[in-house]
Amino acid sequence: MNFMQPITDTVLQVHDLHTHFLTETAVVKAVNGVSFSLKPGERVAIVGESGSGKSAMAMSLIRLLAYPGKIVSGEVIVGGRDITKLSEAELNGVRGSEVGTIFQDPMSSLDPVMRVSEQMIPPIMRNLGLPRKEARDIAVGWLDRVGIPDAAGRIDAYPFEMSGGMRQRVMIAMALSCNPRLIIADEPTTALDVTIQAQIVELLKNLTAETGAAMLFITHDLGLVARFAHKVGVMYAGKIVEFGSAADVFAHPRHPYTQSLLRTIPNAAGAERERLLQIPGFPPDMRNPPVGCSFRERCAAAQDRCAVSTPELTFRGVDHSAACFLPNGLNDAPAPPKPVKRAIRLSNEADLVPQQDILEMHNLRKHFPGKATFPWSKPKTVRAVNGVNLRMRKGETLGIVGESGCGKSTLARLLLGLDEPTTGEIFIAGIAQMVFQDPYSSFNPKMTIFNIIEEPLIVTGAGTRPERAEKVRALIKQVGLEESYLDRYPNQLSGGQRQRVGVARALALNPSVVVADEPTSALDVSVRAQIINLLCDLKDDLGISFIFISHDLLTVRYISDRIAVMYLGEVVEYGPAEDVFLKPAHPYTRALIDAIPTPDPAIEAQRSINIISGELPSPLNIPTGCAFASRCFKVTDRCREEKPVLVAHSQKRDAACHFPL
Amino acid sequence: MLTYSFNRLLQLVVTTLGVVTLVFFTLRLIPGDAASAMAGETLSGEALDRLRDQMGLNKPILIQYFEYLRNLVSLNFGDTITTGLSIGDLLLTAIPITLAIAVATIVLTIIISIPLGTLAAYLAHKGHKTLDNLITGTAMLVDLMPSFWTALVFLLLFSLTLGLFPASGTVSLDEPVAFLHRIALPVLVLSVTQIATMARITRTAVLEVLSEDYIRTARSMGWSELRVLFRHALKNAALPIVTVVGLSFGSLLNGTIIVEFIFTIPGLGSLLVNGINSRDYQLVQTLIVFYALFFVSVNFFTDLVYKRLDPRVQF
Numbered sequence: 013m014n015f016m017q018p019i020t021d022t023v024l025q026v027h028d029l030h031t032h033f034l035t036e037t038a039v040v041k042a043v044n045g046v047s048f049s050l051k052p053g054e055r056v057a058i059v060g061e062s063g064s065g066k067s068a069m070a071m072s073l074i075r076l077l078a079y080p081g082k083i084v085s086g087e088v089i090v091g092g093r094d095i096t097k098l099s100e101a102e103l104n105g106v107r108g109s110e111v112g113t114i115f116q117d118p119m120s121s122l123d124p125v126m127r128v129s130e131q132m133i134p135p136i137m138r139n140l141g142l143p144r145k146e147a148r149d150i151a152v153g154w155l156d157r158v159g160i161p162d163a164a165g166r167i168d169a170y171p172f173e174m175s176g177g178m179r180q181r182v183m184i185a186m187a188l189s190c191n192p193r194l195i196i197a198d199e200p201t202t203a204l205d206v207t208i209q210a211q212i213v214e215l216l217k218n219l220t221a222e223t224g225a226a227m228l229f230i231t232h233d234l235g236l237v238a239r240f241a242h243k244v245g246v247m248y249a250g251k252i253v254e255f256g257s258a259a260d261v262f263a264h265p266r267h268p269y270t271q272s273l274l275r276t277i278p279n280a281a282g283a284e285r286e287r288l289l290q291i292p293g294f295p296p297d298m299r300n301p302p303v304g305c306s307f308r309e310r311c312a313a314a315q316d317r318c319a320v321s322t323p324e325l326t327f328r329g330v331d332h333s334a335a336c337f338l339p340n341g342l343n344d345a346p347a348p349p350k351p352v353k354r355a356i357r358l359s360n361e362a363d364l365v366p367q368q369d370i371l372e373m374h375n376l377r378k379h380f381p382g383k384a385t386f387p388w389s390k391p392k393t394v395r396a397v398n399g400v401n402l403r404m405r406k407g408e409t410l411g412i413v414g415e416s417g418c419g420k421s422t423l424a425r426l427l428l429g430l431d432e433p434t435t436g437e438i439f440i441a442g443i444a445q446m447v448f449q450d451p452y453s454s455f456n457p458k459m460t461i462f463n464i465i466e467e468p469l470i471v472t473g474a475g476t477r478p479e480r481a482e483k484v485r486a487l488i489k490q491v492g493l494e495e496s497y498l499d500r501y502p503n504q505l506s507g508g509q510r511q512r513v514g515v516a517r518a519l520a521l522n523p524s525v526v527v528a529d530e531p532t533s534a535l536d537v538s539v540r541a542q543i544i545n546l547l548c549d550l551k552d553d554l555g556i557s558f559i560f561i562s563h564d565l566l567t568v569r570y571i572s573d574r575i576a577v578m579y580l581g582e583v584v585e586y587g588p589a590e591d592v593f594l595k596p597a598h599p600y601t602r603a604l605i606d607a608i609p610t611p612d613p614a615i616e617a618q619r620s621i622n623i624i625s626g627e628l629p630s631p632l633n634i635p636t637g638c639a640f641a642s643r644c645f646k647v648t649d650r651c652r653e654e655k656p657v658l659v660a661h662s663q664k665r666d667a668a669c670h671f672p673l
Numbered sequence: 674m675l676t677y678s679f680n681r682l683l684q685l686v687v688t689t690l691g692v693v694t695l696v697f698f699t700l701r702l703i704p705g706d707a708a709s710a711m712a713g714e715t716l717s718g719e720a721l722d723r724l725r726d727q728m729g730l731n732k733p734i735l736i737q738y739f740e741y742l743r744n745l746v747s748l749n750f751g752d753t754i755t756t757g758l759s760i761g762d763l764l765l766t767a768i769p770i771t772l773a774i775a776v777a778t779i780v781l782t783i784i785i786s787i788p789l790g791t792l793a794a795y796l797a798h799k800g801h802k803t804l805d806n807l808i809t810g811t812a813m814l815v816d817l818m819p820s821f822w823t824a825l826v827f828l829l830l831f832s833l834t835l836g837l838f839p840a841s842g843t844v845s846l847d848e849p850v851a852f853l854h855r856i857a858l859p860v861l862v863l864s865v866t867q868i869a870t871m872a873r874i875t876r877t878a879v880l881e882v883l884s885e886d887y888i889r890t891a892r893s894m895g896w897s898e899l900r901v902l903f904r905h906a907l908k909n910a911a912l913p914i915v916t917v918v919g920l921s922f923g924s925l926l927n928g929t930i931i932v933e934f935i936f937t938i939p940g941l942g943s944l945l946v947n948g949i950n951s952r953d954y955q956l957v958q959t960l961i962v963f964y965a966l967f968f969v970s971v972n973f974f975t976d977l978v979y980k981r982l983d984p985r986v987q988f
Binding site for chain 1: 798799800884885886887889890891892893894895896897898905908909982983984985
């Protein structure tokens with residue numbers, strides 16, 4: 013402990029911060045009066061959906077806003093000085109040395125043409141006033157501390173020679189290298205895989221505990237907040253609408269927005285699959301923020317006064333405040349919205365006649381030829397899908413989970429016939445259609461919604477023009493949109509609406525199987541619930557079989573009847589969703605489940621988390637034994653030599669492990 | 674780096690051989706040959722045939738081709754057809770002059786255009802539209818002016834009206850000061866257009882880089898705007914800039930032909946124009962090969978610089 017430093021009890025004080033983006037056509041009021049403070053060693057999460065102003069707020073704190081962003085008013089006190097009033101030169105004395113910043117995308121946040129050493133050492137020399145050699149030692153020390161193997165050698169690597177997870181570790185080492193007392197992390201794990209995310213979160217937790225630095229953590233993931241934060245601030249329309257200790261806010265949310273948000277995500281605790289809450293309407297347009305409470309148009313408890321005056325943050329207990337006129341938010345509404353008791357109907361065994369297999373994959377493989385090192389050497393093969401056997405019955409939903417690079421998207425492409433399998437066979441009764449991940453780039457922007465949905469009908473020559481129009485109108489209603497949307501263009505729709513159109517297009521040809529490849533990962537939490545509900549309804553109403561590919565295990569568990577866990581192109585575990593989730597048989601499944609944070613601080617605190625170490629091996633060099641051997645905590649010599657095959661583990665479950673859990 | 678250089682060098686040789694081959698056969702496709710051009714209308718059919726024998730034009734074309742290659746490799750370029758002077762000697766005096774003009778132009782261009790373009794990019798990035806528009810607009814305007822026109826205007830203004838630079842006179846490398854004074858105006862003419870192009874390219878490249886995430890990272894570590902601009906932004910923007918510098922060398926060679934002609938400078942350009950005018954096959958053929966060699970070499974060095982600047986570049 014350094015006793016020479018004056019003892020102050022706040023590292024950061026933000027007071028009534030307003031940040032606007034002065035574009036040519038309008039003023040976007042991104043941040044509208046945010047106040048909070050951070051104590052040393054405290055981890056505060058700011059959570060909100062896209063457009064809530066959380067990133068603009070975080071970047072304002074250290075004045076890293078891009079043009080035309082501008083801090084209009086307010087104070088940001090760091091180390092006794094108001095950041096908003098510092099000169100450019102004074103500001104440079106604060107950045108890096110007093111405030112470290114970790115950014116979202118590790119792939120683009122490091123200078124691609126400079127070695128890690130060139131990026132890390134000069135700031136240490138400058139901020140700590142050290143000669144190059146000592147600065148280098150410190151840099152190597154930090155790289156070692158953040159878990160970079162062979163740090164002394166790797167410091168001279170270029171960023172492109174490292175994986176995304178490693179680059180984010182470098183970013184963290186860089187941000188912490190000058191001993192800042194405050195760390196701002198803007199969605200530091202959003203671009204990473206779940207398993208790597210878990211490692212990084214654990215690392216950040218330990219580092220803040222060791223250094224005593226305070227951390228402001230910007231995220232949209234409520235699960236991460238529960239796992240990571242002491243306190244949480246919920247942002248909506250440029251304001252903090254609720255602030256308090258994480259445990260308290262999750263257990264007793266007071267603001268209607270927080271209350272709604274927590275019910276849009278699948279329940280972590282229970283097997284009863286209650287229908288997810290949909291928040292009606294859209295966030296306000298920040299060019300013209302409404303007078304009064306900005307959430308009132310989407311709030312079931314809204315009253316007349318909400319339209320007239322704006323509720324301010326008021327205390328609701330120790331360390332807990334909310335900006336709502338009602339002390340208990342939605343619970344005080346005259347008619348609190350009841351959870352719709354349309355439970356998700358699980359396809360039970362009796363409905364599923366074995367003869368009605370709708371999809372079968374036999375020993376499916378897809379190998380891509382790699383690039384040879386020399387023209388005469390044999391090119392290496394990427395084994396993207398390496399022997400998959402699965403079957404699906406009519407009306408069943410199969411969830412496929414795994415880290416990126418495990419072959420789940422290649423499998424989807426094979427099912428749709430977009431790629432030819434190298435070996436193996438696929439039998440589909442009927443046809444398969446696809447819902448894509450990104451509703452922004454999977455449509456032709458020059459086509460109307462009508463044309464987009466009609467296109468598959470034209471291609472297959474289905475029906476006459478009036479028949480097709482009739483079908484398109486039926487489809488758009490089926491996915492819960494008005495007919496008037498048919499004349500619009502994709503850019504006039506929100507992300508959720510676009511994904512509905514994507515679903516409608518997939519349904520146009522009456523498919524028997526719909527493959528949805530990460531259909532919700534590009535969407536905000538509240539919109540995500542709408543799409544999940546829609547898929548559940550379609551499954552019930554039309555009896556369509558879904559293949560739901562995702563890395564979001566909670567959602568997969570919620571929507572699927574069965575889960576197949578993939579690792580390096582192979583299925584390592586397969587069985588009923590609840591069974592797999594509650595009693596994983598394969599160590600990898602267990603590791604995946606552990607990696608996913610649950611949106612409940614109470615559960616998170618009690619979990620014994622086994623963070624999986626290492627990263628996915630290159631599919632170029634698949635180990636001879638068990639593919640998972642390099643990262644498994646139960647590994648033995650047998651695993652390294654003898655490859656386990658997928659065999660029946662219990663009555664309903666298959667697992668590929670010599671020593672199942 | 675070594676394998677990379679070797680690979681590139683191999684490509685350079687192959688490309689040059691291709692150019693030489695192409696030039697040789699294309700010139701043989703043109704109706705009439707060197708002998709008839711040399712003889713004009715003075716020789717009878719029989720005498721012409723004797724001349725052809727003498728010049729080796731009656732040998733099978735492939736034999737001629739390989740002899741030509743052998744001569745090139747041993748730096749024996751033969752004599753001009755019309756004047757009988759040694760082409761090797763002519764090149765030896767002309768190449769340094771043209772090279773001096775080209776190098777001076779490139780140096781001047783880089784010194785002025787890159788800071789100018791970077792400044793414009795920075796202004797645009799920070800939202801100072803007026804100044805940026807002024808720089809960009811002027812550059813655009815200058816870029817549109819053809820070099821023969823600027824050459825004449827500059828000649829009229831700086832040479833004839835103001836008398837600052839000579840418009841004609843001897844060109845000799847033995848007197849460096851007089852030489853520089855003599856080539857100053859042609860270099861200026863060539864640079865003006867080049868600067869305009871390069872400044873615009875630099876602006877675009879730097880502006881794009883300035884909105885990259887790693888620039889924000891550099892700022893977050895407390896670096897000054899100047900260091901962010903020159904150490905991080907320009908270093909990344911250098912890749913497209915270097916490419917354009919390499920490519921603009923082609924248009925620069927084009928430009929030297931025009932300005933050498935206008936300013937009566939006995940460089941490669943003047944030699945080429947004279948050669949074409951007098952239908953001197955031998956001379957023109959050699960000059961084309963040399964121009965091609967210049968161009969290919971510049972591309973070779975561009976690639977090496979590129980590799981040096983961007984560690985990610987493969988082959």
